[in-house]
Amino acid sequence: xxxxxxxxxxxxxxxxxxxxxxxxxxxxxxxxxxxxxxxxxxxxxxxxxxxxxxxxxxxxxxxxxxxxxxxxxxxxxxxxxxxxxxxxxxxxxxxxxxxxxxxxxxxxxxxxxxxxxxxxxxxxxxxxxxxxxxxxxxxxxxxxxxxxxxxxxxxxxxxxxxxxxxxxxxxxxxxxxxxxxxxxxxxxxxxxxxxxxxxxxxxxxxxxxxxxxxxxxxxxxxxxxxxxxxxxxxxxxxxxxxxxxxxxxxxxxxxxxxxxxxxxxxxxxxxxxxxxxxxxxxxxxx
Ligand code: GLU
Ligand code: ZN
Numbered sequence: 001x002x003x004x005x006x007x008x009x010x011x012x013x014x015x016x017x018x019x020x021x022x023x024x025x026x027x028x029x030x031x032x033x034x035x036x037x038x039x040x041x042x043x044x045x046x047x048x049x050x051x052x053x054x055x056x057x058x059x060x061x062x063x064x065x066x067x068x069x070x071x072x073x074x075x076x077x078x079x080x081x082x083x084x085x086x087x088x089x090x091x092x093x094x095x096x097x098x099x100x101x102x103x104x105x106x107x108x109x110x111x112x113x114x115x116x117x118x119x120x121x122x123x124x125x126x127x128x129x130x131x132x133x134x135x136x137x138x139x140x141x142x143x144x145x146x147x148x149x150x151x152x153x154x155x156x157x158x159x160x161x162x163x164x165x166x167x168x169x170x171x172x173x174x175x176x177x178x179x180x181x182x183x184x185x186x187x188x189x190x191x192x193x194x195x196x197x198x199x200x201x202x203x204x205x206x207x208x209x210x211x212x213x214x215x216x217x218x219x220x221x222x223x224x225x226x227x228x229x230x231x232x233x234x235x236x237x238x239x240x241x242x243x244x245x246x247x248x249x250x251x252x253x254x255x256x257x258x259x260x261x262x263x264x265x266x267x268x269x270x271x272x273x274x275x276x277x278x279x280x281x282x283x284x285x286x
């Protein structure tokens with residue numbers, strides 16, 4: 001079954017970029033006589049708000065989209081995330097990290113020459129807390145920051161790939177190949193669990209896409225590099241890798257990409273101004 005999804009976080013209003021992403025996923029599913037799913041990524045309970053979730057439903061309905069209910073909500077899936085974290089912990093794939101943002105900034109400020117500094121989550125983690133000996137024994141620490149130990153998990157020459165039917169920020173398309181070595185150097189030990197969250201985005205997204213049977217992940221190019229870590233996690237957890245379709249980002253007049261806080265371009269603002277959904281679509285597609 002050809003299945004796409006739109007997976008917004010209810011932490012602010014949806015803007016034109018979200019509308020583009022949702023409509024593209026919807027149209028691709030319709031063209032393939034498939035299914036379009038909605039998923040509410042409310043895993044960060046400190047930032048998710050019910051009124052934003054309500055507004056997501058209102059905005060998407062106004063755009064003319066429909067989706068099956070009940071809608072998957074990450075806040076209801078904590079046991080699934082917890083079980084996966086325990087599995088990864090038992091594999092020796094995770095280690096606890098106690099670094100503050102500042103610690104990471106300071107340790108990453110003296111990079112070796114030619115080594116990239118930024119990965120999909122910002123600064124590449126300088127591995128301060130990575131255990132030097134064998135992985136920590138005993139049960140998984142709860143309410144701790146846990147990182148994926150890519151250095152010991154992956155073999156440098158190990159090959160990974162995914163199929164891209166859209167394009168990455170540099171026009172990457174077709175079969176995208178990358179090695180364990182690249183993951184170590186360009187992505188590093190990403191966070192999979194946080195003190196205050198059931199799971200971090202990278203883990204939740206691969207578990208959710210697999211649970212929903214998503215065959216085609218349609219999303220913005222800003223997540224193209226993160227896809228590599230998703231493919232690694234799919235291999236570790238024995239989950240299928242969907243086809244990915246990354247799309248261009250919608251930018252404002254000055255070329256800046258739209259952000260959540262950019263309320264002026266919120267779908268609801270256009271809706272309240274009296275624009276029709278069709279007029280809004282013309283605005284985005286042009
Ligand atoms: N929840 C993410 C966001 O709002 C989308 C994640 C994804 O599409 O993989 O940007
Ligand atoms: Zn650390």
